[in-house]
Amino acid sequence: MGSSETQPGEDRVSSNLYRLDASGTGVEREFPQLDERDLTGISRLMNTLARLREAELLLSEASRKYMKLSDQDMRALHYLIVAQRQGEMVTPSALSAHLRISPASTTKLLNRLERGHHIVRRLHPHDRRAFLIEITPETEASARESVGRHQARRFHAAARLSADEREVVTQFLADMTAEISLDHADWARDLDH
Structure with a gap:
């Protein structure tokens, strides 16, 4: 070879x-x-x-x-930033579903993020029994300045491609994602995802 x-x-x-x-x-x-x-x-x-x-x-x-956050904390904050930018309201159950963690784990995560002044919980405007989660402006600014600005550089590489090249790359990545999906892994069927 x-x-x-x-x-x-x-x-x-x-x-x-x-x-x-x-x-x-x-x-x-x-x-x-x-x-x-x-x-x-x-x-x-x-x-x-x-x-x-x-x-x-x-x-x-x-x-x-x-x-000074865990990977799970960062994933939660990223979700909250995107949701906030899209005008979506995030509940603990929505976050739990996104992160694929239990409600109890979500509560612990939210308590930790709230203690660190990264999020605030507010009463849901339509359901007084539920809470909404919002990222604090300070944490959003910190994330934007550190990670967000660096991550945005991916756009530069994509912008240098022609529309046809972007379509080929997009199709390739979608196809590869489907090929390596756990749906094709018999050995992973009994694992907790």
């Missing part, structure tokens, strides 16, 4: 991780029409996606440290 082209800071093993993974699972038998050039190109593409994922993880870790 030929080696893939390595990127700066990448060793030969890392550059071939997905090539080895594909050959070990019979993918090459499923696609016999692929030649060495195709396999090298696919390997480069998969490694580029892995580097993107690594960059996202590093950014996420740095932002959590900067804001």
Whole structure:
């Protein structure tokens, strides 16, 4: 098997991780029409996606440290920011469903975020038995200045593509998401998601 082209800071093993993974699972038998050039190109593409994922993880870790919050806290705040920008009201049950955590875990998360002055709970305007959750202006500004501004740089890469190129990339990512969905993983059926 030929080696893939390595990127700066990448060793030969890392550059071939997905090539080895594909050959070990019979993918090459499923696609016999692929030649060495195709396999090298696919390997480069998969490694580029892995580097993107690594960059996202590093950014996420740095932002959590900067804001002194957990990954779950950051996901909750991100959801609240997006909902607020869209004019949506967020209830604890909506947040619980989004995060896929129990109501008890949601209560603990909200208590922690409220103690840290990241959120406020208000009475629901239409249902006095329910609460709405809102992110504080200070936390939203901090998130926007740290993570948001950096995350927005993704737009630059997308803007450099033509409309047709964006459609190809969008379709590819949607297709890959469907392919790696746990719906295709018999071994994961009994796991709690």
